[in-house]
Amino acid sequence: MKSSPRIIEVKCSRALSRSNLPEMDYSLNPYHGCLHGCIYCFAMDFTPEYDAVEEWGSKIYVRTNIAEKLRHEISGLKRGTVGISTITDPYQSIEGRYRLTRKCLSILLENGFYVTLQTKSPLVIRDIDVIDSHRENVDVGMTLTTLSSDLATILEPGSPSPASRISSIERLSHAGVRTWIYLGPIIKGVNDSMDDIEEIVGVCERTGSRLIFDRYASYRHSDIMISSAAESSGLRADLKATEEWWMDLSRNIQRIGKDHGVVTVTQDEDWKLEKKLRIRTLEKF
Numbered sequence: 001m002k003s004s005p006r007i008i009e010v011k012c013s014r015a016l017s018r019s020n021l022p023e024m025d026y027s028l029n030p031y032h033g034c035l036h037g038c039i040y041c042f043a044m045d046f047t048p049e050y051d052a053v054e055e056w057g058s059k060i061y062v063r064t065n066i067a068e069k070l071r072h073e074i075s076g077l078k079r080g081t082v083g084i085s086t087i088t089d090p091y092q093s094i095e096g097r098y099r100l101t102r103k104c105l106s107i108l109l110e111n112g113f114y115v116t117l118q119t120k121s122p123l124v125i126r127d128i129d130v131i132d133s134h135r136e137n138v139d140v141g142m143t144l145t146t147l148s149s150d151l152a153t154i155l156e157p158g159s160p161s162p163a164s165r166i167s168s169i170e171r172l173s174h175a176g177v178r179t180w181i182y183l184g185p186i187i188k189g190v191n192d193s194m195d196d197i198e199e200i201v202g203v204c205e206r207t208g209s210r211l212i213f214d215r216y217a218s219y220r221h222s223d224i225m226i227s228s229a230a231e232s233s234g235l236r237a238d239l240k241a242t243e244e245w246w247m248d249l250s251r252n253i254q255r256i257g258k259d260h261g262v263v264t265v266t267q268d269e270d271w272k273l274e275k276k277l278r279i280r281t282l283e284k285f
């Protein structure tokens with residue numbers, strides 16, 4: 001039986017960080033560490049609390065005063081796009097108890113910021129009232145790395161099932177919320193089957209979501225965790241995939257997307273599409 005997560009409550013000195021990503025101006029992370037515990041997670045290399053990294057998926061820092069800090073910080077700040085969250089999942093299970101994502105989301109939207117949310121959790125549905133009342137200024141991305149629950153259990157041991165994520169994105173889409181699906185990271189030999197990817201494209205088609213996809217990027221902690229999973233569960237991951245593999249895969253995904261009438265774009269290129277469509281403000285300082 002999985003042991004209870006270790007939760008450490010802390011006070012933060014700032015709520016927003018300036019983002020280096022081209023598609024957003026600021027990032028906001030109510031938690032450090034992530035109980036979803038994905039073995040491929042790049043955030044392990046960017047989480048400041050080393051013990052949360054060492055116990056990835058079972059230890060989490062809760063930034064309990066983040067909403068108060070945010071309210072204070074934004075008064076003189078230029079409006080722009082805020083990504084919630086970039087190094088954790090904003091709707092992991094403890095959000096049900098702390099409601100920090102909900103509070104920050106409400107503050108940002110009420111004060112004219114654009115918010116982009118990315119999650120693997122159906123808990124996002126709880127906030128559909130907030131999202132719906134500001135639907136022009138918010139979009140929701142759901143990550144789907146695979147539709148196989150067995151594979152998801154190895155890759156994302158603490159995450160909600162792929163089926164529950166699909167139901168959530170369907171509900172959001174039917175409610176008129178702007179949605180997208182993130183397929184990534186794609187790891188050669190693990191989740192690069194074109195049949196599975198076509199099913200995920202099918203979910204995009206049903207929900208009117210665009211598909212953003214990306215390949216696995218090598219990071220110190222995730223390399224170790226994937227290699228360890230390969231030994232214990234027989235995962236046949238090729239962490240040294242070639243550029244040729246990626247170009248072939250990208251072309252195939254784009255072809256399937258075209259067949260299904262789904263916009264497909266790599267993570268690297270997505271911000272350019274957003275800029276072209278003027279989905280977000282993309283204001284810069």
Ligand code: SF4
Nearest residue numbers: 034036037038041088
């Ligand atoms: S849900 Fe996202 S932040 Fe959390 S462990 Fe998985 S990849 Fe990392």
